[in-house]
Amino acid sequence: MQDQLQLYSMVPILRAAEQSSQTGKPAAIGAFNVNFYSQAMGILEGLRRADAPGIIQASRGANKFQGGPEKVQSMVLQAMKDSDHSLPVALHLDHGDEEQAKICTDKGFSSVMIDASTLEFEDNIQLTQNIVKYAHAKGLSVEGEYGKLAGVEEDVIHDTTTYADPYLVPYFFNESNADALAVAYGTSHGPNKGSSGGLEKLAIHVVDLSYKGMVAYGQNQDHFLVSHGSSTVPKDIVDEINAQGGNVQGAAGIPMHKIQEAVVAGIRKINIDTDLRLGITATFRKWFNNNPGIETTSTDVLAPIKKVLDEKLDAIDPRDYLKVIDIELLRNDPAGSVLEEVMSLVQERIASHVESLVNKFGCAGLAGKVECISLNEMAKIYAS
Ligand code: G3H
Ligand code: 13P
Ligand code: ZN
Numbered sequence: 001m002q003d004q005l006q007l008y009s010m011v012p013i014l015r016a017a018e019q020s021s022q023t024g025k026p027a028a029i030g031a032f033n034v035n036f037y038s039q040a041m042g043i044l045e046g047l048r049r050a051d052a053p054g055i056i057q058a059s060r061g062a063n064k065f066q067g068g069p070e071k072v073q074s075m076v077l078q079a080m081k082d083s084d085h086s087l088p089v090a091l092h093l094d095h096g097d098e099e100q101a102k103i104c105t106d107k108g109f110s111s112v113m114i115d116a117s118t119l120e121f122e123d124n125i126q127l128t129q130n131i132v133k134y135a136h137a138k139g140l141s142v143e144g145e146y147g148k149l150a151g152v153e154e155d156v157i158h159d160t161t162t163y164a165d166p167y168l169v170p171y172f173f174n175e176s177n178a179d180a181l182a183v184a185y186g187t188s189h190g191p192n193k194g195s196s197g198g199l200e201k202l203a204i205h206v207v208d209l210s211y212k213g214m215v216a217y218g219q220n221q222d223h224f225l226v227s228h229g230s231s232t233v234p235k236d237i238v239d240e241i242n243a244q245g246g247n248v249q250g251a252a253g254i255p256m257h258k259i260q261e262a263v264v265a266g267i268r269k270i271n272i273d274t275d276l277r278l279g280i281t282a283t284f285r286k287w288f289n290n291n292p293g294i295e296t297t298s299t300d301v302l303a304p305i306k307k308v309l310d311e312k313l314d315a316i317d318p319r320d321y322l323k324v325i326d327i328e329l330l331r332n333d334p335a336g337s338v339l340e341e342v343m344s345l346v347q348e349r350i351a352s353h354v355e356s357l358v359n360k361f362g363c364a365g366l367a368g369k370v371e372c373i374s375l376n377e378m379a380k381i382y383a384s
Contacts, residue, residue, distance in 0.1 A: 007076075008090050010092060013054075016029075028227070028267050029358075031269050036066075042349065047089070047358065053089065056092070057091075060096060060100050069104045091108070091111065093111070096112050098127060116128055116144065116145070117145040117148055132178055136383075139377070144181050145181070145228075146169065147161070149189060163184055164206055166183070181223070183226070187229035191252075191278065193231075204262055226270075230271055231272050231273065234278070241285060253274070277316045281316050283345045283349050
């Protein structure tokens with residue numbers, strides 16, 4: 001196995017999924033967004049139960065919420081240490097801009113995304129290539145994005161999907177040297193992916209043709225396709241939130257069989273954020289309802305959280321209702337604090353969802369198949 005606290009590039013992790021796929025077991029690695037310690041613990045526990053390698057990713061919003069990438073990095077390493085996590089994990093910046101991608105490269109992440117998808121095609125490639133040069137020098141992997149997902153991406157809202165042109169995907173890889181590429185094929189971020197789970201927008205042939213082009217150019221051992229906006233938005237969790245006093249309407253995710261179809265077509269990394277947000281919110285609402293008046297025992301921590309949940313019935317982003325308390329409580333093990341009980345429920349909820357997802361993504365049991373190459377070694381490989 002590996003040194004306990006080492007973070008890995010996504011390349012060897014995603015390659016394990018590619019190799020599995022080539023031997024008749026289609027697989028993609030789960031990439032789960034993190035905002036606080038117990039969420040990281042839940043993700044790690046789910047991966048451990050499935051014996052799966054994994055990617056923990058923090059968006060620019062998550063880095064801001066925690067007070068910077070170095071805080072996120074130490075929080076994730078602490079969670080790995082506290083849980084004796086010994087399976088390969090990458091810590092990845094999700095939807096970075098140029099500044100954040102460079103900062104995260106310097107502050108201990110093992111992988112970064114540069115989302116230059118709002119730029120013109122050649123400008124997108126150019127900026128992606130710049131970040132590749134910067135991050136590869138330290139051995140980090142780089143993900144780019146091509147095409148635009150409908151919905152909200154960080155602060156930018158797109159009304160409709162601008163699909164990636166699959167015939168240009170090998171060119172994008174070749175010119176930018178990115179290791180992974182998010183291709184827009186009709187998925188979208190958030191809990192409202194369309195009346196029938198966005199099925200009418202899904203164009204899995206974009207993935208299929210992109211991957212076929214990559215195989216034709218021999219790129220598929222070192223370059224990988226990414227599916228953003230892939231949450232399944234389980235109806236039972238949405239119903240639970242609403243039964244516990246929330247009001248989340250029109251929620252629909254991508255059906256699992258469509259995700260699996262995309263994996264067969266060539267997706268190797270699957271991004272999940274919304275499903276975890278929903279599970280966390282359902283857990284908080286239920287816990288407050290099962291413990292009436294508990295907020296009076298800790299007016300500085302529980303009362304402000306409950307107030308936001310009571311006022312903002314459509315809240316599903318835990319940062320909306322957790323930002324009202326001291327961030328230190330969310331960065332550390334909550335043992336001994338008023339959040340201990342609810343956070344242990346949150347952790348279990350995330351663990352069981354992550355375990356179930358990675359089983360369906362085909363990457364359970366792949367932890368031992370990852371070649372554990374250090375970032376220093378990766379830097380040498382890129383330089384050669
Ligand atoms: O890109 C979308 C991810 O769900 C991250 O969301 O930027 O609100 O943290 P966020
Ligand atoms: P969801 O909103 O579907 O979970 O997508 C998350 C994502 O793509 C993060 O980059
Ligand atoms: Zn995304």
